[in-house]
Amino acid sequence: MTDPIRLSIRHVTRYAYEPQAVAAVMRLRLFPSGYEGQTVESWQVTANDQPIEPNFTDAAGVKEALWSCDGGISEVEVIAEGIVVRRQDQGVVRGLKERAPAELFLRTTDLTATDTAIKDLASAARRSDTLETLHSLSASVRDAVEYKPASTNMATSAAAALEQGAGVCQDHAHVFIAAARSLGIPARYVAGYYVAGEGDDLTETHGWAEAFVEGLGWVGFDIANRTCPTQDHVRLICHLDAGRAAPVIGAIEGYAEETLTASVAIGQAQQ
Amino acid sequence: MHSNSGIRAPYTQVASWLEEIGQPLLELRAKEAEALFRRIGITFAVYGEGGDPERLIPFDLIPRVIGASEWARLSQGIEQRAKALNAFLYDVYHRREILRAGRIPAELVIQNLAFVPEMIGFDPPGKVYSHIVGIDLVRTGEDDWQVLEDNCRTPSGVSYMLENREIMARMFPDLFGEGAVRAVDGYPDDLRRTLEEVAPPACRQDPQVVVLTPGPFNSAYYEHSFLADLMGVDLVEPRDLRVRDGRVWRRTTKGLEIVDVIYRRIDDDFLDPLAFRSDSALGVPGLMNVYLSGGVTLCSAPGSGVADDKAIYTYVPEMIDFYLGEKPILDTVPTYKCAEPDALSYTLENLADLVVKEVDGSGGYGMLIGPRATEKEVAAYRKRLEADPAGFIAQPTLDLSTAPTFTGGKIAGRHVDLRPYCLVGREVRLTPGGLTRVAMREGSLVVNSSQGGGVKDTWVLAGDAPHGGGA
Numbered sequence: 034m035t036d037p038i039r040l041s042i043r044h045v046t047r048y049a050y051e052p053q054a055v056a057a058v059m060r061l062r063l064f065p066s067g068y069e070g071q072t073v074e075s076w077q078v079t080a081n082d083q084p085i086e087p088n089f090t091d092a093a094g095v096k097e098a099l100w101s102c103d104g105g106i107s108e109v110e111v112i113a114e115g116i117v118v119r120r121q122d123q124g125v126v127r128g129l130k131e132r133a134p135a136e137l138f139l140r141t142t143d144l145t146a147t148d149t150a151i152k153d154l155a156s157a158a159r160r161s162d163t164l165e166t167l168h169s170l171s172a173s174v175r176d177a178v179e180y181k182p183a184s185t186n187m188a189t190s191a192a193a194a195l196e197q198g199a200g201v202c203q204d205h206a207h208v209f210i211a212a213a214r215s216l217g218i219p220a221r222y223v224a225g226y227y228v229a230g231e232g233d234d235l236t237e238t239h240g241w242a243e244a245f246v247e248g249l250g251w252v253g254f255d256i257a258n259r260t261c262p263t264q265d266h267v268r269l270i271c272h273l274d275a276g277r278a279a280p281v282i283g284a285i286e287g288y289a290e291e292t293l294t295a296s297v298a299i300g301q302a303q304q
Numbered sequence: 305m306h307s308n309s310g311i312r313a314p315y316t317q318v319a320s321w322l323e324e325i326g327q328p329l330l331e332l333r334a335k336e337a338e339a340l341f342r343r344i345g346i347t348f349a350v351y352g353e354g355g356d357p358e359r360l361i362p363f364d365l366i367p368r369v370i371g372a373s374e375w376a377r378l379s380q381g382i383e384q385r386a387k388a389l390n391a392f393l394y395d396v397y398h399r400r401e402i403l404r405a406g407r408i409p410a411e412l413v414i415q416n417l418a419f420v421p422e423m424i425g426f427d428p429p430g431k432v433y434s435h436i437v438g439i440d441l442v443r444t445g446e447d448d449w450q451v452l453e454d455n456c457r458t459p460s461g462v463s464y465m466l467e468n469r470e471i472m473a474r475m476f477p478d479l480f481g482e483g484a485v486r487a488v489d490g491y492p493d494d495l496r497r498t499l500e501e502v503a504p505p506a507c508r509q510d511p512q513v514v515v516l517t518p519g520p521f522n523s524a525y526y527e528h529s530f531l532a533d534l535m536g537v538d539l540v541e542p543r544d545l546r547v548r549d550g551r552v553w554r555r556t557t558k559g560l561e562i563v564d565v566i567y568r569r570i571d572d573d574f575l576d577p578l579a580f581r582s583d584s585a586l587g588v589p590g591l592m593n594v595y596l597s598g599g600v601t602l603c604s605a606p607g608s609g610v611a612d613d614k615a616i617y618t619y620v621p622e623m624i625d626f627y628l629g630e631k632p633i634l635d636t637v638p639t640y641k642c643a644e645p646d647a648l649s650y651t652l653e654n655l656a657d658l659v660v661k662e663v664d665g666s667g668g669y670g671m672l673i674g675p676r677a678t679e680k681e682v683a684a685y686r687k688r689l690e691a692d693p694a695g696f697i698a699q700p701t702l703d704l705s706t707a708p709t710f711t712g713g714k715i716a717g718r719h720v721d722l723r724p725y726c727l728v729g730r731e732v733r734l735t736p737g738g739l740t741r742v743a744m745r746e747g748s749l750v751v752n753s754s755q756g757g758g759v760k761d762t763w764v765l766a767g768d769a770p771h772g773g774g775a
Contacts, residue, residue, distance in 0.1 A: 058547055058589040060578040088550065088597040092424035099593040101548045132425045134400065136414045273421070282578050284589035286546075 035121040038264045039074065041302035042226050043114040044238070046281045050289035053105035059283040061085060062270045063113035064096035065225075068129035070122030071268060076115030081108075092133040093221075095270050111281055116302050117267050124253035124261025126243065126268070135245040138219035144274040145211040148192040155212035163218060163246050170216075171254045174209045180257060187276065203275045205256035206242040210274070219245040221271045223253065224278045226299050228265035237295050240275055241266070267299070314371035314765055315708075321479065322366065322708075322715065330710055334365050337471050362758030363468065364709045365475075368720055368740040375764045378441070378449060378724075379734050381633030384624060386437040386726040389456055389611045391627035393433035396610065397423045402626050408619045413610060417664075420572060420607030422579060426596055429502040430730055433605040435567075436495070437726040438462075441634070443705035450635045450702065452721060454620065456612040457604055458569050461739045462725050463527040466491060466534070468761040469737070485763045486736040491725070492534035494733045499535075499565045501729035505598040506551060507564040513537045514554060516545070516568040518586055528569050542570070547590035552600045565601045572606045614663040614697050615641055637702065643694035651698040652689065655682050658698040659749075660689065673749060675701050704749055707760070709742055719743045721751050722762065736764035 044063065063078050064087050065071065078085045080100045087096035102109070141147065147155075154177060158170035181199040191211040194204035206222055213220035220242055227239035241255040241262060253262035262268070272278040285291070311319050322330070341363060370378070395402050396413050403410040413419055438459025440452040469488050473480050496513060503511035517528035519541050532539035544555050545563065553560040570587070573580050579592035594600050610616065618639040621632045640647035640658075651658060660672040672685040689696050706717030724738035740760040741751035751757040 056546065058578070060590060060593060088593065091596075092421060097593065099547065099550070099590045099597075101546075101590065103548070133421060134410075134414055136410060137421055137424075139411070140415050140417075284577055 035264065037118050037120045039302040040117050040119060040226075040228065040265075040267060040299055041115075042117060042267065043112070043298045044226065044280075044295070045297075046111040046295045047293070048109045048283060049292040049294075050107055050109075050285065050287075051292070052289055053107045053287070054285035054289045055105070055287040056101070056103040057106050057109055057283055057285045058099065058101045059109065059111065059281060060097060060099055061111065061281055062095055062097045062278075063111070063280050064098070065117055065267055065269050066090075066094045066096060066129060068094075068268075069127040070120050070125075072118040072120075074116040074118055076113070076117075078111070078113045080111045090130075092131060093271050094129045094131040095272070106285070109283070113280075119264040119267065121264055122262075124255075124263075125249060126251040126253065129251075135219040135251075138221040138245065138273065139214050139217065140273060141211070141214060142274045142276070144188075144190050144276050145207050145214065146190060146192060147211045147215045150195050151192060151208065151211045152215050154195070154208070155215045158212070159216060164249070164252070166216065167213065167218070167244050167246070167252065167254060170212055171209060171256050172259065174205055174212065175256050175259055178205055178208055180205075202255075202257035203240040206240050207274060209242045209244075209254060209256050213242075213244050221251075222274050222278050223268055223271045224275065224280060225269040226267040226297055227255075227258075228299050228301075237297055238269065238280060239266070240278075243271060313768070314369040314374070314763075317484065318367060318369055318708075318763075321476075327713070330365060331713065333475050334363075334710060337363050337365060337475060340471055340474070341467070361464070362744055363471065364711070364718075364742055364744075364758050364760045365472075366708050366710050366715065367472065367761040367763045368707045368722070368742075369763045369765065370722075372765050372768045374447075375736060377447075377633065379736070381449070382437075382439050382441075382724055382726050382734060383732050384628065384630060384633050385439055385451065385454065385620060386434070386728050386732060388620060388623040388627050389437060389454060390431070390433055390728055392623045393456075393605070393608060393611050394431045395627070397426065397433075397607065402623065405626070407622045407626055408616070412615055416610050416613055416616075418572075418607065418609030418613055420610075422592060422596065423605065423607040428605045429504055429601050432502055432728050433608045434611065435498055435502065435603040435728050436462075437728060438723050439634075439726065441722045441724070442702060442720075443722075444635075444702055448635060450637050451617075451620070452637065453614065453617060454612040455723075456608045457571075459723065459725065460524045460527055460569075461723060462491065463530045464759050465725070465735070465737055465739045465762065466530075468739075468759060472761045484766055486766050488735050488737040488762075491735045492531065494727050494735065495531065495567075496535040496537065498727040498729035498731075498733060499567055499601075499603055501731070502601050502603065503564045504595075504601045506600075511564040512554075512562055513565045513567065514540045514545075514563050516540055516542065516566050516570055518542075518570050518574070522569070524569065531567075542586050542588050545588045545591075547588060547594050550594060550597060550599045552588070552591065552594055563600060565603060567603045572609070575602070575606065614639075614661060615643070618697075637699045640698040642689060642696040642698060647698070648689075648693045651696075652686065654698075655686060655689075657701065659701055660685060660696055660698045663695055663697055673701065676747075676749070701749070707740070707742065709744070709758075709760070711744060716746070718746070719749055719751065720760070737762045 085098045087098045090096045160166045179199045184199040191207035194200040210220040243251045270278045434456035438455035499513045500511040515532040552563045574586040576591040577587045578589045624632045642648045656674045658674045662670045704719040707720045709718040720742045727733040740762045742758045743751045744758045
C-alpha cells in the first residue's frame with residue numbers, strides 16, 4: 034500500500050477586459066469533492082480577493098458557486114488553492130456522494146457524437162469483460178490520436194479529433210467517451226489537476242474520462258497518459274463532455290475584448 | 305353538433321340563436337369580428353410554429369358548446385392528468401420509482417434530451433414542475449374524449465381563449481346576459497395566484513412575478529404582453545434581468561428590484577448561457593444557479609418537457625395508476641412506438657390507414673395522415689420512418705367530432721379539438737373553457753393554425769340544457 038500524498042494546488046484564472054466591462058457574472062466549479070481516494074484538507078476560492086463559498090452541489094457531486102460584480106471591471110482574478118490528500122485507489126472512485134443514475138452518461142452530446150470510425154474503434158476493442166474492454170479501448174484511442182498541442186480547440190468533436198488523428202487530453206477523453214457509450218457503457222468527462230512528469234509543461238487543468246463498470250462503480254482512464262488516475266490526479270468536475278465541465282465560465286455586460294490566462298501550480302506539499 | 309337523435313343538447317340555445325339572427329347578419333358580424341381582431345393585433349401563429357407573423361387566425365363566430373355534466377367529467381380527467389404529470393416529473397428527478405418498477409423504460413426518460421440532468425435531486429417549490437398544463441383533447445363519441453397530447457412546458461394560445469370570448473361578448477351581448485355560459489376571465493387572476501404560490505424559499509415579501517419573453521420578434525409576443533398586462537405584472541426580456549448576490553433583479557427606472565417568480569416563455573436551452581447553450585445570446589447568465597439554490601422560481605421548471613414527449617405520452621395511464629392509484633378518466637389514443645420492432649412492422653404494413661408523427665414534432669408539421677396522403681407521399685414517408693424508427697409514433701386515424709362552423713357563406717360541420725389550460729400551484733385550478741381549434745377546410749383533420757386552422761369561442765354551460773328535440 035502506497036502512503037497517502039499531500040498535494041498543494043494553486044489554480045489562477047485571470048480575465049482582462051479592454052475597455053472595462055460594465056458587469057461580470059462567473060459560474061465557478063472549483064471545489065474538489067472528497068471521496069475515499071481524495072480528502073480535501075484545506076481549500077479556498079477567491080474572486081478579486083473576495084472569498085467564495087459553493088451554494089449547491091449538483092447530482093454528480095460537483096459543487097458550484099456564482100460570483101457577480103458591477104461597476105467598471107478591467108480584471109477578474111479567480112484563485113483556487115489548498116491542499117488535497119490523495120490515496121492510491123487504482124482510479125476507482127468510491128464513496129463520492131452523487132445522485133445521478135449512471136445511465137445518464139450514455140447520452141450523446143455534440144462533442145461526443147459517434148460516427149462509423151468511432152464505432153469501429155469501439156467494436157475492435159470489445160472484450161468479454163467490461164474492465165478489459167475499457168483498458169483496451171483506452172490504449173487504442175491513444176494509439177489512434179497522437180498528442181499534439183494546439184491541434185484542436187474547445188469545440189473539436191470526438192469524430193473530428195479521431196479523423197485528424199491528433200489532439201490533446203480533452204480529445205482523447207472525448208473519443209474514449211463516445212466509443213464507450215456506443216458499446217452501452219456509461220462514460221463521462223472529468224476535469225481536474227495533474228502533477229505532470231518532468232519535461233511536461235502542463236500549466237492548466239487536465240482532462241480524463243470515467244466509465245461505469247457494474248459492480249465496481251466509476252473507474253477513471255487518463256487516456257492521454259496511458260494510465261488510470263493515480264495519486265497525481267485531483268478530481269474536480271465531471272459532466273457529459275468538456276464543454277459542460279469548464280471550471281470557470283463567465284459572462285460580461287459591455288463590449289469589452291476579453292483576454293483569458295490560466296495557470297495551475299501543483300506539487301507535493303511541504304510538511 | 306348533431307347526434308343520432310338530432311341536435312346535441314348543449315347546442316339547443318346556439319341553434320335557436322343562429323336561426324334568429326339569420327345568414328346575412330352572421331356574415332356581417334364575421335367581418336366585424338375580423339376587423340376587431342386586426343385592430344387588437346392578434347395576428348400571431350398559435351403555437352409558435354412560425355409562418356407569416358401578420359397572418360390572422362380565422363375566427364369562427366359559432367361557439368363550441370360543452371354541457372355542464374360533460375365538463376364536470378372532462379375537468380376531473382384534466383386535473384387528474386395534470387397531477388399525474390407533475391408527480392411523474394418529481395419522481396424522475398428524484399427516486400425514479402416508476403422506472404425502477406419497470407413501468408416506463410428508463411432510457412426513454414433518462415436519455416431523453418428534454419430530461420435536464422441539472423434538475424436531478426432539486427425540489428422546485430411545491431414540487432410543481434409544470435404550472436400550466438395544456439391538454440389537447442378531441443371528442444370521438446357522444447361521451448368519449450381522447451387526449452391527443454400534453455403540453456407541459458409553456459403551452460400557448462390562452463390569449464385566444466380570452467380574446468375570443470371578449471369579441472363574442474362585444475358582438476352578441478345578449479348571449480351572455482343570463483349567465484348561462486361560465487366566465488373565462490378569471491384566468492389571469494388564477495394564473496397570477498398560481499405563480500405567487502410557488503415563490504422561492506428566498507422570498508420574504510409579497511412575491512414579485514414577471515413574464516419573461518424572448519422579445520417582440522417571437523411569434524407569441526402578443527400573448528406574452530397580453531398576459532403580463534392582465535395579471536398586472538411586468539413583461540421583461542432577458543437583458544432586463546440580472547443576477548446578483550444569489551437573487552434575480554429587474555432593471556427599472558427606480559433602480560434594481562428583486563424578482564421572485566419568472567413565468568418564462570423561453571425554451572430551456574436559452575435560459576442561461578452559463579448553464580446550457582453558451583453560444584446563446586439570449587438568456588440570463590447565472591439564472592440556473594440562482595434557481596437551483598432557491599433564489600428564484602422558474603415556471604415551468606426546466607426539464608418539464610420530458611413529461612410531454614410523444615413517446616412518453618403513451619405511459620400517462622401508467623402514471624395515473626402508479627402515483628394516484630386511479631383509473632384514467634380520459635382515454636389516450638392507442639399509440640405504436642416505432643422504436644419497438646413489432647410496432648414498427650405493424651406501422652409499415654398499415655401506413656395508409658395510420659397517422660404517423662415525429663416524437664419531438666409539433667405544429668402539425670412532419671406528420672403523415674395515411675388516409676389522406678398520396679401513394680407518393682406514403683412512399684416518401686416510409687423511407688424516413690425506416691431510416692429512424694425511434695423518431696416516430698403511429699396512431700389510428702381518429703373519427704374526430706365536428707362542430708358547426710360558418711364557412712364560405714354557410715354553416716357546415718368542421719373538425720375541432722380543445723385545449724383547456726390547467727393551472728397547478730398549491731392548488732389545481734381549471735378555467736371552464738379553453739381554446740377550440742377548428743380545421744377550416746372540409747374534411748381536414750389538422751387544426752393547427754399553420755395548416756389553415758382557425759379558432760372558436762368555447763362555451764361551458766353553467767347548467768345542463770334540456771334535451772333538444774327534432775332537427
